[in-house]
Amino acid sequence: xxxARPFRRVLVANRGEIAVRVIRGVxxxxxxxxxxxxxxxxxxxxxxxxxxxxxxxxxxxxESYLSIARLLAAAQAKGCDAVHPGYGFLSENxxxxxxxxxxxxxxxxxxxxAMEAMGSKISSRERMSAAGVPVVPGALITTSxxxxxxxxxxxPVVVKASAGGGGKGMRxxxxxxxxxxxxxxxxxxxxxxxxxxxxxxxxxxxxPRHIEVQVFGDSHGSVVAIGERECSLQRRHQKVVExxxxxxxxPELRARLARAAVDAAKAVGYVNAGTVEFLVAPSGEFYFLExxxxxxxxxxxxxxxxxxxxxxxxxxxxxxxxxxxxPAVPTRHAMEARVYAEDPEGGFLPQTGRVLLYREPSGPGxxxxxxxxxxxxVGVHYDPLLAKIVASGATRDEARRRLSAALGETVILGVLTxxxxxxxxxxxxxxxxxxxxTGLLETLAVPAPPPPPDEAFAAAAAALSGMSAPGGAxxxxxxxxxxxxxxxxxxx
Amino acid sequence: xRLRESATGEARDVRPGGMPRGxxxxxxxxxxxxxxxxxxxxxxxxxxxxxxxxxxxxxxTAPMPGRxxxxxxxxxxxxxxxxxxxxxxxxxxxxxxxAPRAGTVSRLAAEPGKMVALGAVLLDVS
Numbered sequence: 001x002x003x004a005r006p007f008r009r010v011l012v013a014n015r016g017e018i019a020v021r022v023i024r025g026v027x028x029x030x031x032x033x034x035x036x037x038x039x040x041x042x043x044x045x046x047x048x049x050x051x052x053x054x055x056x057x058x059x060x061x062x063e064s065y066l067s068i069a070r071l072l073a074a075a076q077a078k079g080c081d082a083v084h085p086g087y088g089f090l091s092e093n094x095x096x097x098x099x100x101x102x103x104x105x106x107x108x109x110x111x112x113x114a115m116e117a118m119g120s121k122i123s124s125r126e127r128m129s130a131a132g133v134p135v136v137p138g139a140l141i142t143t144s145x146x147x148x149x150x151x152x153x154x155x156p157v158v159v160k161a162s163a164g165g166g167g168k169g170m171r172x173x174x175x176x177x178x179x180x181x182x183x184x185x186x187x188x189x190x191x192x193x194x195x196x197x198x199x200x201x202x203x204x205x206x207x208p209r210h211i212e213v214q215v216f217g218d219s220h221g222s223v224v225a226i227g228e229r230e231c232s233l234q235r236r237h238q239k240v241v242e243x244x245x246x247x248x249x250x251p252e253l254r255a256r257l258a259r260a261a262v263d264a265a266k267a268v269g270y271v272n273a274g275t276v277e278f279l280v281a282p283s284g285e286f287y288f289l290e291x292x293x294x295x296x297x298x299x300x301x302x303x304x305x306x307x308x309x310x311x312x313x314x315x316x317x318x319x320x321x322x323x324x325x326x327p328a329v330p331t332r333h334a335m336e337a338r339v340y341a342e343d344p345e346g347g348f349l350p351q352t353g354r355v356l357l358y359r360e361p362s363g364p365g366x367x368x369x370x371x372x373x374x375x376x377x378v379g380v381h382y383d384p385l386l387a388k389i390v391a392s393g394a395t396r397d398e399a400r401r402r403l404s405a406a407l408g409e410t411v412i413l414g415v416l417t418x419x420x421x422x423x424x425x426x427x428x429x430x431x432x433x434x435x436x437x438t439g440l441l442e443t444l445a446v447p448a449p450p451p452p453p454d455e456a457f458a459a460a461a462a463a464l465s466g467m468s469a470p471g472g473a474x475x476x477x478x479x480x481x482x483x484x485x486x487x488x489x490x491x492x
Numbered sequence: 493x494r495l496r497e498s499a500t501g502e503a504r505d506v507r508p509g510g511m512p513r514g515x516x517x518x519x520x521x522x523x524x525x526x527x528x529x530x531x532x533x534x535x536x537x538x539x540x541x542x543x544x545x546x547x548x549x550x551x552x553t554a555p556m557p558g559r560x561x562x563x564x565x566x567x568x569x570x571x572x573x574x575x576x577x578x579x580x581x582x583x584x585x586x587x588x589x590x591a592p593r594a595g596t597v598s599r600l601a602a603e604p605g606k607m608v609a610l611g612a613v614l615l616d617v618s
Contacts, residue, residue, distance in 0.1 A: 168585075181576075188561060188579070189586050236585075341583075345499055349556040350583040352610070356518035356525060380558050380607070384583040413518040413525035413532065420531045452497050452526070452533045455512040457504050460524035460535035461493050463517035465508035 004219040004271075004320035007082035007106045008032060011075040012050065014086030015065060016371035017387055018297070019046035022084050025311030027051075034078045036071060038064035040381055045373045052078055059381045065089045068099050075105060082106035082318065088383060091294040092119055108318040110217075110272045110293045117268040118291040121162045122200050128288045131267035133260050136279065136287040138202030147179055153203045159183055161190030162198040167237025169193065172204055207437040208279040210234065211246050211286070213261035214302045216313060217271040218323045225258035226306055227330050229275075229298055232436045233425075235348065240418075240441065241425065242298035243335040244305040247396060247434030251329075253284055264291060273299075273314050279438075297338070297385070300369060304334035304392040333399040334392040337407060337422045339370075341384040344421035345449065350384045353377075356414030361406035365392045365399070368406075378415045386417065396434065400426055420449060494538035498523070503538050550618040551599070552589055554608045558582030567600045571617060578602045578614050591617050 009032040012022045019035060023046060026033040035050035040059035047053040054074040057064035064070065066089055075083060083100045085091035085108070094112035101107055109115070118124045125135045139149040141159075150157060159182045161169035169189035171182035183199060191197040209232045217223040230246030231239045249257070261276035268291075275296045277289040299310050306327050317323065341351045355376045360368045370387035378386065389410060391402035407423040424447045425431055430440060461467075496503040511517065516527040523536045562579040565571060571591045578589040595617040602614040 185579070185586060185588075189581075192561065192581060347555070349587060350558070350585060352557050352582075354520075356520060357516055357527075359516065380582040382583065384585075408530035411516050411527045411532075413516060413527060414520060416532070423530050449499075449531050451500055451502060452531075452535065453528060455515055456497075456526045456528045456531075456533050457495055457506045457535060458509060458512050459515040459517040459526045459528060460495055460533075461506040461508040462511045463519045463524040463526070464495070464522070464537060465493060466519075467508050467510065 003101065003107070003111065004318055005106060006319045009034060009078070009080045010082045010084050010108065010315075011036065011071065011078065011080040011105075012046070012084050012086065013065070013071050014084075014089055014091075015041055015044065015046055015382065017369045017385065018086040018088075018295070018371075020049055020371050021369050022086055022295075022311055023050045025309065025315065026084070028309070029312055029315045031315065034074070034080050036065070036074050038381075040377070040379055044376065045371050054078060059379065061089065061381060068093075068096050071096075072099060072103050075100075076103070080105065082108055084108040084314070085294065087292075087294050087297055092292070094119060106318055108272070108314055110270055110274060114268040114270050114274075115293045118274075118293050119163060120198075121160060121164065121290055122198070124291060125288070127267055128264055131263055133264050133267075133288045134286065136202045136205065136289070138200060140200050141183060141198075147176075150179065150201045151176065153201070156204040156206075157201045158204040159186045159199055159201050161186060161194060161196070162200055163194035163196035164190060167234070167239075169199070170237045173201075205279050205281060205287075207439055208232075208281055209246070209248055209436070210239075210277065210289070210438050211249065211257065211280045212275050212277040212292075212296070213257050214296070214299070214310070215261050215265045215270065215274050215276055216310075216317070216323060216326075217265055217274075218317045219271050219320055220322050222323050223262050223265045223270060224323060224326055225261050226302055226308065226310075226326055228254060228257055229296075229301055230434075230436075231277075231298060232438050233431070233441060234438050235441045238340075239298060239338065241335065241337050241422070241431070242301050243333065243396070243399070244301040245330045245333065248280070253280075254329075257286065260286070260288070264288060272317050273310055282437075297388070298336055300367060300388065300390045301334040301336045304365075304367065304390060305330035305332050307331060332392045332394060333396045334390060335396075335399045335403045336388050336390045337403055337426070338385055338418075339387040339389060339410070339412070339422070340418050341378045341386055341415050342418050343416045344418050344446075346416075348418070350380070351416040352379055353415035355412065357411060358413075359409070359411035360387075361389060361409035363402070363406065365402045366406045367391070372412070386412070389422075397432075400432065421446060424449070495524075495535050496538045498534040498536060550595075550616040551613045552577065552592070552615055552617060554580060554610055554612045554614055555589070556580060556582050556587060557608065557610045558587070560602050560604055560606050560608060560614075561586065563600070563602050563604055565597045565600070565615070567597055569597045571595060571597060577617075580608070589614060593617060 090096040393399040
């Protein structure tokens, strides 16, 4: 049985903004979509948008979005013939891909063998090294507890989860005494997030850029690179702002990165969308970091800069189509800001709450990827990423100014988010100049929020006295998130 | 109406009127969530939050809602400032609750696997 073949009804095995994104792509391709949702996501935006939706279990992800049995049962019950995993959850789980294929469904993603080859950071390093792709010097952790090999790399080092992604579990160690605690906490986080406690250590490069290459392969043997994304603005190894193209990449470096990324993908027989991540030293030397065998969170910046639709390409390639000719260079500049439920003034701790009022930005060059709706409960069970605000323009500065303006228009009340912090971040001279590296946000002085003006107290008094009753007093019911009827007007 | 901003503690007397131009607000019990010119604040009726009692001063509380993934101490144990006491996990992220001072652990309420609300008392260090 050939893997790639046409399908018509796609189970979208995810939630939140990425489920919304994929459902839109499936619809644009003329196909049908089936959403899944947990008890906590009843009436959620992704479920409302899909052609059909199935409740698959309780709030904890293990019993819903991470349950292969329940997802496959949902696909079968709704007559789906393909599965799109989104990112996170089971998207990089080769066992899920195999189970999907064994059930006779098309897996909209890379072959499980390629996922496995890249899924372990330890074995992928070895394969890449053998394929001639440069890797960062590293050491494996043995259970014997000897750190000799690790110290031979020289401090600082970074402890990473072998099954990891998104910086989860990652710890930088600058002093020998911190190593043991870093390893055990990385193991715990890795076990909780990925079900695999294997960790490894590699040399930590100072002030590198994180630059990644979008690759795409089809089932006819073509593999291409679709430019790079600059993802150096990270906090606690979580990307915060991404852009395409990178302000640091010359046409010559772009060509070298593209060649290395295509070599990496070809070495594992890669098909469909994937991302090859590199650390780029100030000298222009670069090292393979890892390959993410799925659609990436920040894929929209590539789409906006290159004028492509990566989800449509994923669907076409999974159905057996050939890759169409794609642009070799970006024609626009695009920037994305990730909206997290977190408190920037309180150590960026995750936040929960009910969304009382939500206003999305719009305008030329502005795109919003969001799973958020008024009335929705933002809980502790899932990733704190609520939405992505993307802006594009003819130049980097135009894109940055549009993104800044869009963030200034984004209103989320009821749960603390980083929106205004992102707005202030984009105005710093370092970000405006593109002079960024992965350690920048540890030291950058992002201006503090101003004290509340008179208008803020006046607005609070109006809301609390019931003289103007936007949002809270008649907070909308959770269902019906798209319908404006229940949206109370605050901006009188 | 006497109001207090939650982060800075700034208090003001305000006469309730209409909603200012360009502002958004939502009521959440005694707290108003307010958006003005790109920034968001929480402003509450003054006196809505009770003063901390002396017993509460020794208590360490959950800085975020989440699940307790590890408890590193036992009742009666002596700890140094900066020791990791409890590890909380929420949204796949770990947060270590560290001892703010040297002392002895008592009233240990944190249990591995338990879900806790923001502000729930985990233990005392005194």
